Amino acid sequence: MFAQGAVHVGHAVDPAAVGASVWPEFGFSDMVRHATGLFGLLVVFVYSFLIAFALPGVSEVVLLAPIELGLTYWQRMAVIIFVSGVGKAAGSVFAFHIGQEAKEAGPIVRALRRSRFDVVEWSEKRTVELAQKWGYAGLAAALCVPGFPDTLSIYAFSVLEEDYLKFAVATFVGSVGRLVITLVGVEAVLAVGWV
Template identity: 70%
Template sequence: MTLDALVSLADLTLGVFPDFSWLSSLVETATGWVGLAIIFVYSFLIAFALPGVSEIVLAAPLDLGLSRGARLALIILVSGAGKSAGSVFAFHIGRETKESGYFERFLARLPVDVMGWSERKAVEIAQNWGFAGLAAALCVPGFPDTLSIYAFAVLEDDYLKFAAATFVGSCGRLIVTLVGIEAIAAVI
């Protein structure tokens, strides 16, 4: 899989929600230091609201006068910081939602015990793996971050540990993606 294939995957994912396709295009053409701000904002938004693939930031053609490795490291760190900040925002929303009880009442009316199943699974992951489990879940390329973020937001209450776990997981995800792309490119 090349970066072009990754861009196509992001376009396909964001194509389901055409209102946000312009943002994917903006990331794909982000250059210069302003491009880093675009990557931060995109990563922030994808953590709690946007559908799509967060890995698209790796395709940003930033022209910063840096080596390829330094450019990718900077993209990873800025994206990780943006996603961590967005995750903390989602964490706050999740905490407020849990305290209001509205979401739980809505889910309780469904014919399937969504709340019970998701809470059991999230509690199981949280109990077995804690914040390391959140970080590991976020390292899986292509898996929707928002699901893991909101599940942990309802269960946990430590903002700092949550932010650290989402930063590590977000950076790990981009590194795993890069390693995968490089491995496939070497075979092709």
Template identity: 70%
Template structure:
């Protein structure tokens, strides 16, 4: 577990400090932070990826250019992170004890994936994965792992994750609109 960090005298627990860094970073180094955050959100961090849209990067670009760059960098980070999750999922589906542990866990990830994600994957394949990942404010780590157990192609998996990540941020911009665009 990560120790709480102090930001402006306020203790931030677990991974809130990382979200705070993303939300307050400026300049070109902020793109690296966005990439790392998106990479980690794909396979390890709880939470949502939309926070990257709030990064106040001062890059000398127009607002649209800044948002486009953030979206592409975040999508690339999540695609690379999803390849790690994909590899872990491939190993897990061959491990009886891992599946047993998941079935006994507090949240039955296997049952959830069989009920919702499996239906999407069977019907729509990688397009279904991209659509599932386009849903804003839903932790996508769970969807990535659920699809990782079902699919077999690393490149298509990464491309679907990239498309879903970009779609998610675009949907968020559409829903939130001028609030995010004013940042």
């Protein structure tokens, strides 16, 4: 579906066109959309790692990577989703560590509260609701929402929670879930012929 020149469900899809129309361009996403081979998997991993704690944007762009490793379409998508999930889980552990440090560094939280848009208050409110009701499953569920910036959920949970392993597992599950939901949604749209 996303590989340039590939025909899937009777449609030829140009990844650059899909990427430009669905996901905003943040520089790194262009590199992902042109990543091929084993180096391409490294690019997917690094992009997913960075999107967990530093890059703006969404992680779904990794589905556009035209990685060719002699695999079938579905095998390639599974490998990309797995590598992206591992990258985001690793990046989330880094963000988790930063969040743990921020709990101890009051000036950082106070500065965020004084910012024009109180990110801390908004994310804390939503995150506390999810964490109290669902715990780490709430983090995984929040990360399953396509198009929502991952960084906000990850940092908000990182300040509230304390278990690195559970945090990484929840992030992996949420990341994989998000990409699977996106892929299934795009496939359904293509199958119905809305695109």
